[in-house]
Amino acid sequence: MSKVIFVTGAGRGLGTDIVREALAAGHQVVATGRRPEEVEKTLGGPQDNLLTVRLDVTSLEEAQAAAQAAVERFGRIDVLINNAGNFFAGYFEEVSPEHMRQQIETNLFGPMNVTRAVLPVMRAQRDGHVVSISSLAGQVGTEFTAAYAASKFAVEGWMEALHQDIAPYNIRTTIVEPGYFRTELLVDASTTWPEPTIADYAERTTATVAAWKSINGQQPGDPVKLARALLTVVGQEQPPVRFVAGADAIEGVTAKARELLAQVEASRALGGNLGHDDTNA
Template sequence: MSEQQVWLITGASRGMGVDFAQAALAAGHAVVATGRDPQKVTAAVGAHENLLAVRLDVTDPADASAAVQAAVDRFGRIDVLVNNAANFYAGFFEEITPDDFRAQVETNLFGPVNVTRAVLPVMRAQRSGLVVTISSTAGLVGGEFTSAYATSKFAVEGWMESLTPEIAPFGIRTMLVEPGFFRTDLLTPESTTYAEPSLDDYAERTRQTVTAWTAMNGQQSGDPAKLAAALVQLAALDDPPLRFAAGADAVGAFEQKAQDLLDQAHAHHDLSSSLAHDDGTR
C-alpha cells in the first residue's frame, strides 16, 4: 500500500464511525465517510480536503455500488474498507418480532456483505486491500437479551473467517474487530430498539435489564478515540491480525471463550472420539 491510504467507512454520521474517520484523516489518509445523510456525516466528522461524504444505506446494494464508484472517481482506489454501520434490536427472543429479528440480520450482516461485495472488485484489481469489519464480543459470546444481535454478529464472524482465505491470493486481508463496552451511541434510542414487552414471564427481567443498560449508557469504560487510533495503527501493518480484541473486557471474553471451548471439547472426549465407523473410515 502507498503511505496514504484511501479509507471507506460506513456508519460515519455518529458513534465510532466518526472517530474512525477523524483518526484516519489525522493520520494523513483520504476518507470516504458514508451515511444515510451525507450532510450529517460532514457535520459530524468536520470539513477536510481529504474527506468525501457519500450517501450509503448499507442495506441497499445499489447505494453500495454508487458509493464505491464515488470513492474511485475521487481518489482512484480503496485501500481500507471499514464495515462499521450497525444497529441493535434488544430483548428476549420470544418477544422480538420475526420482522425485527430479520431486520437485525439485514443491517448487521447483509449490510457489510453488500458493501464488501461492491468493494472487492476494486481491491482485486489493485491486488491489495484490507477489509475491516466491526463485530462485537457478542459475536463470540452469546447472552440473554441479545439473541438477535448476537446472531447477526456470530454470522459476521463466520462470513469473514471464510472470506479470508478466498481473497488472500489477491493480496486482500481481513480483520475482525471485537469491541467490548465502549462509550458510543449503541445504547441510545437512535441505535437500540427494545422489544415491546408482551409476556409476563419476562417482564421483571426486562425491566431490570433495560434499567441497567440505560444507567450504563455514557459510563462505558472504552474510549472510541483510542480504538480509532489503534485501528489506524493496525491498518498500517503488513500483517494485521485476523481478530483484534478491543478493550480489556474483550480480552477477557476471548480468554474465557477459549477456555470454555476447551472444557467442552474435553468434557466428553472419549464419547466424541468414538463415533467413527468400525472399519476406520469416516
C-alpha cells in the same frame, strides 16, 4: 503511508471517531451514512481529503454507487471498515421475527453488501484490507442479546471464510471484537428496546432495559483510542485476522476460549468415536 479508507456508519459514534483520526493522520477518507449532509456537518464541513457519500448498507445498489464514487474521487480503495450497525435488544421470544430479520439485514447483509461492492476494486489492485467491526457478542452470547449476538456470530463466520477466499489476491481481513466502549450504540437512534409482551419475561425485561440504559455513557472503553488502534492495525503489513479490543473483551474472549476447550474435552469420549467401524480400526 497515506491510504484511501472507506468507512460505513460515519455519521456518529465510532465511525465518526475513525474518520476524524484517519483525516488527522493524513489519510483520504470516504465517509458514508444514510444522511451524507449530516455526516459532513458532523465532521466539520468539506475537506480536500474527505468524500461523504450516501449509503444505506442494506442496499447493494447504494453500496456499488458509493464504491464507484470513491474510485472516481481518489482512484482506489485501500481499506474498507464495515462499522455501521444497530442493536435490537431483548429476550429471544420478545424479539419479533421482523426485528430479528432487520438485525441480520443491517449487521450481516449490510457489511456483505459493501464488501461485495468494494472487492472488485481491491482485486483489480491486488491489494486491500477488509475490516469488520464485530463485538465481544460475536464470541460470547449473553441474555437479552439473542438477535445482536446472532448477527455478530454470523459476521465472524463470514469473515473467517472470506479470509481464505481473498488472501490469494493480497487482500487482508480483520475481525474487530470490541468490549464496552462509550460509543452511541445504546442511544435510541441505534438501539430498539423491546416492550414487555410475555408475562414470564415482563419483570426481567423492564429491569434489564433500565440496566442497559444506565450503562450508556459509563462504558469503560474510549472510542477515540479504539479508532487510533484501528489505524495502527490497518497500517500493519501483516494485520491480525482477529483484533480483540478492550480489557473486558480480552478477558471475555479468553474465558470463552477456555470454556470451548473444556467442552471439547468433555465431548471427546462420546463424540470422538462416531466413525464407521472400518475407519475406527
